[in-house]
Amino acid sequence: MRGSPTLLCTPLMGTTVDQMLIEMRKAKEIGADVVEDLEILIKRSPLPTLVTYRPFWEGGQYDGDDNKRQDALRLAMHLGASYVDIELEVAYEFINSIHGKKPDNFKVIVSSHNFHNTPSSEAIGNLVARIQASGADIVKVATTALDITDCARVFQIMVHSQIPTIGIVMGERGLISRLLSPKFGAYLTYGALDTGAISAPGQPLAKDLLDLYNFRLIRPDTKVYGIIGKPVGHSKSPLLFNAAFKSVGLNAVYVHLLVDDVEKFFEAYSAVDFVAGCSCTIPHKEVAVKCMGEIDPIAKKIGAINNIVRRPDGTLTAFNTDYIGAISAIEDGLRELNGATPGVGSPLAGKLFVVLGAGGAGKSLAYGAAQKGARVVVANRTLELADKVGGQAMTLDEVASFHPEDRMVLANTTSVGMKPNADGTPIPKLALRHYCLVFDAIYTPKDTRLLREARESGAIIVYGTEMLIRQGFEQYKNFTGLQAPEELFRTLMEKHA
Numbered sequence: 001m002r003g004s005p006t007l008l009c010t011p012l013m014g015t016t017v018d019q020m021l022i023e024m025r026k027a028k029e030i031g032a033d034v035v036e037d038l039e040i041l042i043k044r045s046p047l048p049t050l051v052t053y054r055p056f057w058e059g060g061q062y063d064g065d066d067n068k069r070q071d072a073l074r075l076a077m078h079l080g081a082s083y084v085d086i087e088l089e090v091a092y093e094f095i096n097s098i099h100g101k102k103p104d105n106f107k108v109i110v111s112s113h114n115f116h117n118t119p120s121s122e123a124i125g126n127l128v129a130r131i132q133a134s135g136a137d138i139v140k141v142a143t144t145a146l147d148i149t150d151c152a153r154v155f156q157i158m159v160h161s162q163i164p165t166i167g168i169v170m171g172e173r174g175l176i177s178r179l180l181s182p183k184f185g186a187y188l189t190y191g192a193l194d195t196g197a198i199s200a201p202g203q204p205l206a207k208d209l210l211d212l213y214n215f216r217l218i219r220p221d222t223k224v225y226g227i228i229g230k231p232v233g234h235s236k237s238p239l240l241f242n243a244a245f246k247s248v249g250l251n252a253v254y255v256h257l258l259v260d261d262v263e264k265f266f267e268a269y270s271a272v273d274f275v276a277g278c279s280c281t282i283p284h285k286e287v288a289v290k291c292m293g294e295i296d297p298i299a300k301k302i303g304a305i306n307n308i309v310r311r312p313d314g315t316l317t318a319f320n321t322d323y324i325g326a327i328s329a330i331e332d333g334l335r336e337l338n339g340a341t342p343g344v345g346s347p348l349a350g351k352l353f354v355v356l357g358a359g360g361a362g363k364s365l366a367y368g369a370a371q372k373g374a375r376v377v378v379a380n381r382t383l384e385l386a387d388k389v390g391g392q393a394m395t396l397d398e399v400a401s402f403h404p405e406d407r408m409v410l411a412n413t414t415s416v417g418m419k420p421n422a423d424g425t426p427i428p429k430l431a432l433r434h435y436c437l438v439f440d441a442i443y444t445p446k447d448t449r450l451l452r453e454a455r456e457s458g459a460i461i462v463y464g465t466e467m468l469i470r471q472g473f474e475q476y477k478n479f480t481g482l483q484a485p486e487e488l489f490r491t492l493m494e495k496h497a
Contacts, residue, residue, distance in 0.1 A: 034072050038079055048082040050109070058087045059113050059200075070094055077106055083138070085109040088127075091134040109166070110136035118143035118150035118169055124157050132163060138187055140166040142200070145174030148259055149268035155184040171202045172233065173258050176226075178204055180255070182218040183274075189215075214242050218253055224274040225479060226257040228265065228288075229281035233258070234419070234444050237279055239492055240472055244485050252276070252480075262288045270314060277309040277479045280318075282415075285360025292318040302367045303388075304360035307475045319478055322361055323368035325471030326439065330409065331372070333437050333462045349373035352405060354435075356396065356426050357413035358385040361441045365411045366391065374409070377402070399427050403434040410454075411439045417448040425449045432457040440464050465493050 042049055053069050054060020062069055070093075073084045077098060082105065086094045091110040102108075110131045119127070124141060131139045139161065143154060154167040154177055164187040169177035181189040191206030192198040198205075209215040227237045233256055241254035257275075259265045262284050269275050280288050285304040289295065292305070299305050299320035307319040327348070334347035353374035355366045362380065366389045370376050376391030379399045386393035394402060396414075416426040422445050432438065438454035443464035451461045469489050476484035 035075070038072065038076055042076065042079045042081055049076075049080070050083040050085065051076040051081045052085040054085075055087065058089070058111075059115055066090065070097070074098060077102070081106070083107045083109055085111050085140065088112045088131055088134060091131070091136065095135040107137035108135070109138040109140050110134050111140035111142065111166075114143045115170070116144055117146055118153060121153045121156055124153060128157055128161060128165070136163070138164045138166065140168075142168040142170055143174075145169045145171040145177075145202070147261070147264070148173045148176065148257060149264055150174065151177045152268045155180075158184045158186050161185070168200070169202075170200050173260075174202050175204065176255055176257065178202070179209070179213050179215070180218065180224065180253070182215070183220055183222055183224070185220065212238060212242060213253060213255065214246055217246065217251075219251065221251065221273070223250075223252040223276040224255065225252060225277045225279075226255040226275060227279040227281060228257045228259040228262065228284055230258060230260060230283060232256050232281065235279075235281065236443070236468065236493065236496060237472065239496055240469075240489050241476065241479075243488060243492055244476060247485055247488060248482065250480065259284065263291050266291050266316065272310060272312060272314060275310065277307075279475055280306045280308055282359065286363075289318065292316045294318070296320065298323070298367075302363045304363045306360065306364075306471065307478055309478050319474070320364055321471040321474035321478070322467065323364035324474050325469070326361070326365055326411070326441065326467040327368035327372060328470055329462050329466040330369075330411070330437065330439050333439075333460045334409070337436060337460045346372040348409070351375065352377065352408040354379065354399070354402070354408055354410050355385075355413060356380075356399065356411065358382060359413060361413035363388075365413055365439075365441075369409075369411075396426065400431045403431065406434050407436040408434055409437045409439075410435045410459075411441070412450055413441045415442070417450050418442045419444045423449060425453065429453040429457060432459060435459050437462065439467075441467060443468050469493055 051073060053062055053072050055066065055069060056063040073086060076084055086108060088110055095108060112127055112131060127141060128139055145151065151169045151174055154169050158165050158167040166187050167177060178189045190203055191209045192203050193206055225241060227235050235256060238254045238256060245252045257278065285306055288305055293315035294317040296319045299318055302320050302323065305318035305320050306322050309317050311317060331347055338347060348369055349372060351374045353369040354377045355362050356379050358378055358380035363385060366376050366378055366385055370389040370391065376389050377394065378386040378391055379394050379396050381396065383393035412426050414426050416424045432454050437460045438451060439462040440448050440450050441464045442448050446463055446465050455461050472489055473484040473486060
C-alpha cells in the first residue's frame with residue numbers, strides 16, 4: 001500500500017468480495033487509493049499474500065486514523081490475502097473484530113518492533129507469551145542488534161517457541177538472524193526486491209538470500225561458516241564458499257559476520273555446527289589469537305590468523321593462509337617476469353622485498369618473504385615487525401625516497417586505496433620505477449590506483465584478488481578436508497571482482 005512496506009500475493013476472488021468493495025466505496029470507509037491498491041496487488045499476485053500497513057508509531061509511514069488502517073487489513077483478509085501483520089498494541093481489538101469471519105487459510109501475524117536494542121531472553125520470552133495470548137496465529141518479534149551476539153537470544157526463542165514464530169534482529173549486526181532463520185525454525189524471513197524497497201535496517205535483497213546464501217538449502221542441521229571482521233559487508237568470500245559448497249552438495253552455508261568483540265562472539269556461538277569455522281579479517285587477525293585452543297606453528301610465528309576451524313570436540317584451531325596465497329602469487333609473477341621454472345628455488349630469494357603495513361596481512365607477507373630468502377624491509381608507523389623477521393624498518397613517509405637498488409618487490413597491505421577512498425595510493429608513482437613487481441592486498445577495487453600506476457611504470461602487477469583466491473583454496477581445504485574447486489573460484493572472482 002502507498003506509504004507502507006508491503007509484500008502481496010495470491011488472491012481468493014468471489015462475488016461477495018466485489019459486493020463488499022462496492023459497499024466500502026459508497027461508505028467511503030477506506031480511501032479509494034487503498035482499495036484500488038489492494039484489489040490490484042492481491043488479485044494479480046501469483047503467490048501467497050502478506051499485507052502490512054505499518055503505522056508511524058510502530059516504525060511505519062502511516063499516520064492517519066487507525067480505524068481506517070485496520071479496515072484496510074480486514075478488507076485484505078476478505079480479498080483473499082494469506083496473512084496480515086498487525087501490531088501487538090492493537091492486536092486484541094483487531095482479532096476480536098474478525099472473530100468468526102476468518103477464512104480457513106488466513107493467518108494473523110502479531111508483531112512487536114523494538115528499534116532500540118534486543119532485550120534479555122527473559123524479556124523476549126515474556127513478550128512472546130503476550131503475543132500468543134492475543135490470539136496470534138504467528139508470532140513476530142523484531143529487535144535491534146547492538147552486537148551480533150544479540151541474535152543468539154532471538155535464535156533461542158525461535159527454537160523453543162510452541163507456535164510459528166518469526167524472529168528478526170534488525171541492523172547489519174543482525175543480518176544472520178535473517179539469513180539463518182530456517183536453521184532455527186523461523187516461520188519466514190523477509191527480503192527486498194531491490195535496494196529501493198528495503199523496509200527495515202539490515203534487510204537483505206531476496207536475490208542475495210536465494211543466489212548468494214543458498215537460502216532454500218538451509219536446514220536445522222546445516223553447518224554455519226562465515227567471515228568475521230569490521231567492516232565485513234564488502235567481502236566476496238560468501239560468494240566463493242557458498243558456490244563451492246553447493247557445487248559438491250555440502251550441507252553448509254557461509255555468511256557475513258560483523259563482529260565487534262571476537263571473544264564475546266565465540267563465547268556466544270560455541271556449537272560445533274555454529275560456527276563450524278570462519279575466515280578472519282581486519283581488525284581481528286591478531287586479537288583472535290587469544291581465543292584459540294590451538295594455533296598452527298606457522299600462524300603462531302606470524303602472530304596473526306585468518307582461518308579458524310572448530311574441531312568436533314569444540315576446540316578452535318587457527319591457521320594463516322594469507323601468506324600462502326600472497327607469496328605463491330608473487331612468486332608466479334616473478335617467474336613470469338624472469339622466465340624461471342617452478343620448483344627450481346624461489347624467485348624471491350635474494351630480492352629486496354618492501355612491505356607496507358604491519359597488520360595481519362603485513363605480518364603474513366613479511367614472514368612469508370623472509371622464509372623464501374628475501375631481504376625484507378617493513379614500512380610502518382611501528383617498527384617491531386622488522387625485528388621479528390630479521391629485516392630492516394622504516395616509516396611509511398620514507399618509502400617514497402627509498403631506492404637502494406632497482407628491481408625491488410613492493411607489497412602493500414595498508415588500506416590506502418580501498419573503497420570508498422579509491423583515489424588514494426601509499427607511494428608516489430615516480431618511486432614505482434624502482435620496482436619490478438607490485439602487489440596490492442586490496443581487492444575492492446581490483447585495479448587500485450597503486451596497481452594502475454605500477455603497470456604504467458613497467459612493473460608486473462599482482463592483484464589482491466589473486467591472494468584472496470589462493471588463500472581461499474587453503475581455507476576451503478581446512479574447512480572441508482576437500483580440494484577447492486579452483487576453476488569455480490577463479491570464474492566467480494573474474495565475474496564479480
